[in-house]
Amino acid sequence: MKIVTFSHYKEINDEVLKDSYAIVIDLLRATSTMICAISNGAKRIIPVEKIEEARLFKKLDESVLLGGERGGLKIEGFDLDNSPLSYKQEVVFGKTIVFTTTNGTRALKMAAGAKRTFLGSFINAQKTAEYIIKEALHYNIDTISIVCAGTEEKFTLEDILCAGYFVDLFKENLPDVFLDDLSLASHVLYKKFENDPHEILKYSYHYSHLKRLGFEADLEFCLKKDFVDCVCEYENLIVEKV
Numbered sequence: 001m002k003i004v005t006f007s008h009y010k011e012i013n014d015e016v017l018k019d020s021y022a023i024v025i026d027l028l029r030a031t032s033t034m035i036c037a038i039s040n041g042a043k044r045i046i047p048v049e050k051i052e053e054a055r056l057f058k059k060l061d062e063s064v065l066l067g068g069e070r071g072g073l074k075i076e077g078f079d080l081d082n083s084p085l086s087y088k089q090e091v092v093f094g095k096t097i098v099f100t101t102t103n104g105t106r107a108l109k110m111a112a113g114a115k116r117t118f119l120g121s122f123i124n125a126q127k128t129a130e131y132i133i134k135e136a137l138h139y140n141i142d143t144i145s146i147v148c149a150g151t152e153e154k155f156t157l158e159d160i161l162c163a164g165y166f167v168d169l170f171k172e173n174l175p176d177v178f179l180d181d182l183s184l185a186s187h188v189l190y191k192k193f194e195n196d197p198h199e200i201l202k203y204s205y206h207y208s209h210l211k212r213l214g215f216e217a218d219l220e221f222c223l224k225k226d227f228v229d230c231v232c233e234y235e236n237l238i239v240e241k242v
């Protein structure tokens with residue numbers, strides 16, 4: 001099995017992902033938040049690129065919740081921001097959420113050309129990796145693409161650390177694994193900081209930005225591993241539980 005990692009969503013297109021299973025990671029915070037919402041009972045999430053698109057959904061159906069951010073903060077008139085902690089069971093259970101963020105929802109849409117597209121985060125990595133391994137072996141898939149969303153079209157450290165955790169899980173659980181250079185680098189980095197990712201992330205751009213905005217609790221939440229059981233897939237423009 002080949003593991004290929006992309007440093008941000010501008011590096012991908014349908015051609016490079018075709019025939020592979022993709023995992024999209026926007027650790028801080030879009031994929032962590034969507035996974036949290038689905039695990040707390042949201043029926044589905046519809047990721048959209050533009051704020052106006054989201055508002056249109058609400059016009060057509062009052063019962064949908066609008067969620068997401070611009071500049072890390074809640075969008076005017078939206079029901080929810082991009083904090084996973086806002087997506088509590090009592091708020092999201094049974095709901096359809098229309099969701100737009102600066103990088104994460106774009107990355108997901110760009111990765112739609114993969115054979116299957118999954119959402120990744122530390123919070124559910126182990127379950128997601130187990131599921132992907134089982135399916136990939138069964139259907140003879142030979143490439144897993146790890147798509148880091150990045151921040152403002154640049155490499156971002158937290159996504160690469162999380163990519164390294166996925167690489168670790170694949171290396172441990174697959175018989176033969178070939179890693180491209182970024183997968184290899186992400187794994188080395190992850191192993192160095194696996195016990196305390198905050199130690200390195202506190203010097204990084206997006207982590208510091210969210211800390212300045214007062215989202216320390218989100219940082220704690222998104223950097224904890226494997227306390228969420230659900231596997232989320234993006235298919236036909238919708239995120240749902242597998």
Ligand code: MLT
Binds near residue numbers: 028029030104105
């Ligand atoms: C994004 O999609 O750009 C991020 O999730 C931004 C954020 O952390 O709010």
